[in-house]
Amino acid sequence: MLDATKIRRGMIIKLNDGLYRVLDCQLVTPGRWKAMMQTKLRNIKDGSQLEYRFRSDDRVEQAYLEEVEMVFLYKSGDEFYFMNLQTYEQIKLDAEAVGDSAYYLLPELVLTIETYEGQPVGLKLPTTVNLTVVETEPILKGATQSASSKPAKLETGLIIQVPQFIKEGDVIKVDTREDKYLERVKAK
Template sequence: MIQATQLRPGMVVKFNNELHSVFSMTHRTPGNLRGFVQAKMRNLRSGSMIEHRFSSEDRIEKAVLEEHEMEYLYDDGEFYYFMNTESFEQIHLTKDFLGDCVEYLIPQLKVTVVFYEGKPISVEPPQTVDMKVIETEPGIKGATVSNVQKPAKLETGLTVAVPPFVNIGDVIRVNTSEGTYQERVTTA
């Protein structure tokens, strides 16, 4: 258990019997009143944001999380299969559980799976993923400095805006936190 004044952004706590990630917190001491902590938190199960005012003396249960590096193997249409890179144990997760992470899953991709009390609660892809362009408009020779972008469909079905010099078959690096083109890795 920790005091409310020890809350920090990114920390995961158990509040109202559910896991919440602290998004922001502010410690306030108005005039001659007792201090309090105003915390904004995201429910890890539903994704909803809540704000709660804690007294400075309130104690909150800090969640003990385990992170495991896992390798994405394949999907069978219903489940996505992952293997622990140390113990070789396999788990399967649903598309709903994975959310937007599905758009970045290519075979042999290493992801971080976060567990709470032995159950997976989230999957975090790496910061960037290299993916092959399978569909886009033809490239324009010499178009390396313009600010114009065109849509490109990648091997997972994700569509991102890319510069005009990117062609079908090129491998590009995509930022997973923003879902944006970062750079061209190799050409077709």
């Protein structure tokens, strides 16, 4: 058990029979009252978020997730199939567990699957992924001098804002944490 004042961002805690990742936390000491830990939590199973206030004398149980390196194989319907790189064991996750990470899953992408008591509960993507632009507006003359951006649809269906000079067929590097364009990947 852990004192509520020891809660930190990124921790996994058990609360009300569920597992939650701490997205944000702040120690609040209002006037003459006791200190409180104000937290923003995300349910690991369904992705829902909630704000929860712990009293300073509350105790919480920290949960530890095991991380296993796996490779994405394929998607069939609403199920995503992954293979353990050490044991070659295959597992499947449903679309709910994968969430918005599905926009970055390409065959042979190596990532980390998080498990709790042997059951897969989520995944961690690499911080950047290279994706091909399949649809975007044509280049406007003189657009290289402006700082404006335009929407682009990527091969996985994700739509992000890209600079004007990006065209269909370009491979771009995308930040998976913020869904942002980083750079155009040079042709080899």
